[in-house]
Amino acid sequence: MNRGEHLRGAPLSTRAVRVVAVSEPNEPSHEKGRPDEAADQAPRNMLAVPRGSETVLLAEDEPTVRQLAARILRRQGYTVIEAADGAEALALVERSQDLQIDLLLTDIVMPRMGGYALMERLRQIRPTIKVLLTSGYTDSTTIIVNRLDYGVEFLGKPFTPTALARKVREVLDTQP
Numbered sequence: 176m177n178r179g180e181h182l183r184g185a186p187l188s189t190r191a192v193r194v195v196a197v198s199e200p201n202e203p204s205h206e207k208g209r210p211d212e213a214a215d216q217a218p219r220n221m222l223a224v225p226r227g228s229e230t231v232l233l234a235e236d237e238p239t240v241r242q243l244a245a246r247i248l249r250r251q252g253y254t255v256i257e258a259a260d261g262a263e264a265l266a267l268v269e270r271s272q273d274l275q276i277d278l279l280l281t282d283i284v285m286p287r288m289g290g291y292a293l294m295e296r297l298r299q300i301r302p303t304i305k306v307l308l309t310s311g312y313t314d315s316t317t318i319i320v321n322r323l324d325y326g327v328e329f330l331g332k333p334f335t336p337t338a339l340a341r342k343v344r345e346v347l348d349t350q351p
Contacts, residue, residue, distance in 0.1 A: 224340040226252040229277035229347055233257050234264040234293055235309075236285040240332075244280070247336040248343060261288030265296050276304060278347055283310040294327065307346045309334070 231253050235241035238259070245255040256274075258264035261281065265288065268274065279297055281290035288296075294306050311332040330342045 224251065224337060225344045227344060227347060228252050228254075230254040230256065230275050231278045231280050231343065232264055232268070232276045234259075234261055234279070234281040234285065234290065236260050236282060240282075244339060247339055248280075251340045251343075253343070260285040261290060261293030261296075263287075264293055268297060268300060272300075276301065278305045278307060278343065280307045280309065280343065283308050284312060303351050305346050305349065305351075307342060 231248055233241060233245055233248070233255050235244060235257075236259055241257055241259070245257050248255050256267060256276070258267055264279075264281070268276065279294060281293055283290040290308050290310075294308070297304055297306075306327045308327060308329050309332055310329075328342065328346045330339065334342075
């Protein structure tokens with residue numbers, strides 16, 4: 176198991192966030208403290224992850240997960256626009272047609288509008304947008320994989336800061 180802050184959304188009926196610290200050779204232990212404190216203490220191996228300057232639209236309904244993911248990405252040099260769900264993310268894009276967005280990073284299961292619906296609506300407006308879907312429901316991996324289109328990647332929760340940063344960079348570096 177990897178060390179670092181692990182993020183996982185809970186089933187819809189209980190909507191909770193679990194932030195767990197476990198051991199990995201190159202990352203410090205975060206046994207106590209707030210999740211945002213954990214993100215402030217950048218793991219040593221994050222220095223080896225390529226940085227970026229692109230803009231990421233982050234749609235995540237769990238505030239703690241959203242804030243921690245945004246902080247991790249900002250520390251890697253990205254501009255992050257946060258939305259609490261798909262409907263809010265879509266409204267942000269529709270209000271700001273000239274807003275440059277390089278990547279949509281979205282949870283699949285959210286109230287009002289989920290990640291798949293958001294992706295489909297955004298692709299009508301911006302057909303070349305790169306997409307990274309996340310979900311804590313990795314037991315349904317077959318369903319998730321079957322729904323993935325060309326140009327759409329998946330990152331299961333929980334994920335470490337390093338895994339998030341590397342996957343975002345990987346997706347951004349792919350050719351359209």
